[in-house]
Amino acid sequence: MPGFWGRWAIDCRAMESTIAFIGGGNMASAIIGGLRGQGLPAAQVEVVEPWDEARARLAQQFGVQAQAAPGEALRRAGVVVWAVKPQTFREAAQAAAPFCADALHLSVAAGIRSDSIAAWLGSERIVRAMPNTPALVGLGMTGLYARPSVGDADRAQVERIVATTGESVWVDAEPLLDGVTALSGSGPAYVFFFIEAMTRAGIEMGLTAAQAQRLAVGTFRGAAELAHRSDEPPELLRQRVTSKGGTTYAAITALQADGVDALLVKAIRAAQARAAELGDEFGR
Numbered sequence: 001m002p003g004f005w006g007r008w009a010i011d012c013r014a015m016e017s018t019i020a021f022i023g024g025g026n027m028a029s030a031i032i033g034g035l036r037g038q039g040l041p042a043a044q045v046e047v048v049e050p051w052d053e054a055r056a057r058l059a060q061q062f063g064v065q066a067q068a069a070p071g072e073a074l075r076r077a078g079v080v081v082w083a084v085k086p087q088t089f090r091e092a093a094q095a096a097a098p099f100c101a102d103a104l105h106l107s108v109a110a111g112i113r114s115d116s117i118a119a120w121l122g123s124e125r126i127v128r129a130m131p132n133t134p135a136l137v138g139l140g141m142t143g144l145y146a147r148p149s150v151g152d153a154d155r156a157q158v159e160r161i162v163a164t165t166g167e168s169v170w171v172d173a174e175p176l177l178d179g180v181t182a183l184s185g186s187g188p189a190y191v192f193f194f195i196e197a198m199t200r201a202g203i204e205m206g207l208t209a210a211q212a213q214r215l216a217v218g219t220f221r222g223a224a225e226l227a228h229r230s231d232e233p234p235e236l237l238r239q240r241v242t243s244k245g246g247t248t249y250a251a252i253t254a255l256q257a258d259g260v261d262a263l264l265v266k267a268i269r270a271a272q273a274r275a276a277e278l279g280d281e282f283g284r
Ligand SMILES: NC(=O)c1ccc[n+]([C@@H]2O[C@H](COP(=O)([O-])OP(=O)(O)OC[C@H]3O[C@@H](n4cnc5c(N)ncnc54)[C@H](O)[C@@H]3O)[C@@H](O)[C@H]2O)c1
Pocket: 022, 023, 024, 025, 026, 027, 028, 048, 049, 050, 051, 054, 083, 084, 085, 086, 088, 091, 092, 108, 109, 110, 130, 131, 132, 133, 185
């Protein structure tokens, strides 16, 4: 993996202090992969991860030694990344807070509001991030929100960390992060869902599973890159594919007749509502 990260020009070797991760699962691994790939030494990464198998994987993949429980080593951390599930955040915070009072805190947990985190940790130096799994290949999109008292140096430090996984967008009102969670945090799942359906259609039409999946994935990749590079809106790019009375017209008309576009908006709003609920359910 490290060779892959060579494309990005952020150099983590100059990062001043240790970064600690509370929770060493999927999201933590994506960020640790980015940091290690950009040259952050393994000795500058602390992880608290109770699950034996996850600790072994972190050691094998990234050369990082994780601890089963928080302890004195956390005191060296300038930044603590909270990468536990919303359901376990409070419990994890209670155990780790005594060791990281002076750190900058970066939470990736969906829904958990910074008021709750501030109360649990007794600190105002809190930034919330909502990344997504393409971070694993350096193409992540992350939404960021900082509590009002977080200074420019702390914001810049967060940007440097997140830049190892892709791009980021700051929002200036915390509730907007629930929308970011619903759109880009959960978004890769919507894309995979469409790829699955397109692959199924390909198989129904007689293609092999391998052929159908390759065509579907390649089409998403190409269309996303075209939209990314183009100055023109997606609507116009879509119209260019759609000849009047042609094949695409037949497909788009069928999608619109079943209200698929409205359904997609409804689905994303359901994710947004769930993010807010998570904050209510598992916040303070
Ligand atoms: N996976 C995604 O696509 C995604 C995207 C954006 C944000 N997030 C957020 O990231 C967070 C982590 O999600 P994930 O997908 O990495 O989950 P995960 O289950 O892969 O990782 C969470 C890890 O936390 C560990 N853990 C449990 N209790 C702990 C404790 N008390 N102290 C320390 N570690 C503990 C678990 O053993 C597990 O390995 C969640 O809050 C989620 O909302 C996930």
